[in-house]
Amino acid sequence: MYYKSTRNSEVNVSSAQAIAQGISKDGGLFVPSEIPSVTLDEIVALGDKSYSERAAFVFSKFLTDFSDVEIRYCVDNAYTSKNFDSENITEIAELFSGTFMLELWHGPTCAFKDMALQILPYLLTTSTKKLNSDKKTVILVATSGDTGKAALEGFKDVEGTQIMVFYPNDGVSQMQKRQMTTQEGNNVAVCSIEGNFDDAQNGVKAIFTNPEIAKQLEDNGMQFSSANSINWGRLAPQIIYYVSTYAQLVKQEKIKAGDKINVVVPTGNFGNILAAYYAKLMGVPVNKLICASNQNNVLTDFINTGVYDRNRDFYATISPSMDILISSNLERLLYHLTGENDAQIREWFGNLAQNGRYEVSDDVKAKLEESFIAGCCDDEQTKQTIKKIYDKYGYTCDTHTAVAVKVYLDYKEKTGDTTPTVIASTASPYKFSASVLSALELNTDASDEYELVDELHTASNIPVPQSLAELKGKEVRFNKIIDKSQMKEYVLSTLGI
Numbered sequence: 001m002y003y004k005s006t007r008n009s010e011v012n013v014s015s016a017q018a019i020a021q022g023i024s025k026d027g028g029l030f031v032p033s034e035i036p037s038v039t040l041d042e043i044v045a046l047g048d049k050s051y052s053e054r055a056a057f058v059f060s061k062f063l064t065d066f067s068d069v070e071i072r073y074c075v076d077n078a079y080t081s082k083n084f085d086s087e088n089i090t091e092i093a094e095l096f097s098g099t100f101m102l103e104l105w106h107g108p109t110c111a112f113k114d115m116a117l118q119i120l121p122y123l124l125t126t127s128t129k130k131l132n133s134d135k136k137t138v139i140l141v142a143t144s145g146d147t148g149k150a151a152l153e154g155f156k157d158v159e160g161t162q163i164m165v166f167y168p169n170d171g172v173s174q175m176q177k178r179q180m181t182t183q184e185g186n187n188v189a190v191c192s193i194e195g196n197f198d199d200a201q202n203g204v205k206a207i208f209t210n211p212e213i214a215k216q217l218e219d220n221g222m223q224f225s226s227a228n229s230i231n232w233g234r235l236a237p238q239i240i241y242y243v244s245t246y247a248q249l250v251k252q253e254k255i256k257a258g259d260k261i262n263v264v265v266p267t268g269n270f271g272n273i274l275a276a277y278y279a280k281l282m283g284v285p286v287n288k289l290i291c292a293s294n295q296n297n298v299l300t301d302f303i304n305t306g307v308y309d310r311n312r313d314f315y316a317t318i319s320p321s322m323d324i325l326i327s328s329n330l331e332r333l334l335y336h337l338t339g340e341n342d343a344q345i346r347e348w349f350g351n352l353a354q355n356g357r358y359e360v361s362d363d364v365k366a367k368l369e370e371s372f373i374a375g376c377c378d379d380e381q382t383k384q385t386i387k388k389i390y391d392k393y394g395y396t397c398d399t400h401t402a403v404a405v406k407v408y409l410d411y412k413e414k415t416g417d418t419t420p421t422v423i424a425s426t427a428s429p430y431k432f433s434a435s436v437l438s439a440l441e442l443n444t445d446a447s448d449e450y451e452l453v454d455e456l457h458t459a460s461n462i463p464v465p466q467s468l469a470e471l472k473g474k475e476v477r478f479n480k481i482i483d484k485s486q487m488k489e490y491v492l493s494t495l496g497i
């Protein structure tokens with residue numbers, strides 16, 4: 001197996017190269033040349049294995065240039081109870097009969113990004129070693145809040161790497177901001193941008209694909225890579241938990257081997273739900289993939305009409321990690337759905353860059369509808385859902401997860417579909433304590449976010465993650481705010497070149 005670019009099917013690189021590079025030089029994203037298939041028996045057999053063994057199995061299918069020893073090194077270092085507060089790495093909670101919350105937030109930064117970003121540094125350093133490169137890897141990250149912290153934790157003090165994170169100044173929660181600005185480590189930098197997430201993401205992409213800057217780095221023995229979900233090394237680890245969850249549900253006799261499941265994902269950059277789609281293509285029995293958006297519902301409209309149009313108001317919502325109008329990973333999906341038509345992708349994404357809009361063919365639209373359902377809800381509905389789930393089932397979920405629950409309940413009511421369903425629970429409610437408390441109509445008067453955490457602890461009884469409690473005494477190391485036009489200068493001056 002090798003990796004091609006969505007904007008040039010002739011590109012042919014190893015997985016190590018795709019991971020080390022992050023994005024193809026033509027601006028396209030790397031995709032596997034074929035989707036490996038696994039049998040139902042193989043999936044079911046994973047039910048008796050540990051998470052890291054399941055991970056090794058999935059990686060062996062995609063990272064065919066990695067040796068077994070290299071894969072074991074990566075998975076054993078990442079997926080351990082040293083890094084996760086759950087022996088199982090992920091937890092499954094049954095909300096009500098046949099509806100399961102897949103908790104992906106038991107890692108060090110309390111959001112699902114840890115599932116990939118705890119392992120990405122190992123994948124990346126192994127990749128550069130395999131490529132015999134002695135270049136320093138400079139990781140640039142644009143974050144809507146959760147990726148930034150997860151990437152910082154993953155890469156802090158990792159030899160041969162330096163990491164810089166950009167976040168929208170008014171676009172993250174207090175806890176997210178505190179997590180990032182207090183980051184420790186000698187190879188890290190954090191900077192906030194006057195602008196929204198799309199501004200940060202566009203700024204990072206522009207720096208990545210600027211040949212002059214690339215030359216400047218090369219002359220200094222450095223190269224860029226990405227820790228955003230445009231990097232294949234972010235996507236591949238996310239496929240694992242869908243395969244793993246299916247195996248666990250069979251093992252726990254919640255479903256029978258071969259039963260289909262729906263998967264509901266609160267979506268922003270389309271990375272997490274795309275991973276579920278890859279799991280389906282590999283052979284995990286999936287009925288519908290349900291894409292849930294907040295008020296920034298560009299994906300809902302796209303899946304329902306075939307028209308992608310980012311020319312619309314941008315809303316800062318209580319689920320900030322989904323406040324995105326340009327969903328990068330859609331490009332991978334469309335590459336597959338067009339039968340790997342790179343010319344078509346260049347045209348559509350050229351239109352997106354120029355006019356902020358593209359429309360897919362009827363054929364692609366029909367294929368989209370075959371696999372995907374889309375829905376959205378606003379902040380008020382998100383809050384009502386948090387309250388309803390808490391009152392009815394005693395389960396406290398965060399604002400992002402609540403969007404998924406709401407969209408799923410709407411879907412279920414409308415269709416009567418009784419297929420067992422897995423809802424991706426993407427963050428600990430403690431990361432968004434103020435919004436969750438307000439949804440529960442509890443006291444939100446507090447002098448700081450830690451008082452809110454205590455308040456939410458009383459209400460939810462969920463153990464407070466140690467990593468959040470520890471932030472309290474930490475000093476702020478990064479408080480720079482820059483205009484989005486200054487990102488390039490910031491990067492070069494931080495690198496000292």
Ligand SMILES: *Cc1c(COP(=O)(O)O)cnc(C)c1O
Pocket residue numbers: 111112113146147229266267268269270271272273321322400401426427
């Ligand atoms: C990043 C994030 C999302 C969106 O995931 P995508 O892969 O970008 O679609 C949803 N919820 C939370 C809590 C997140 O951090």
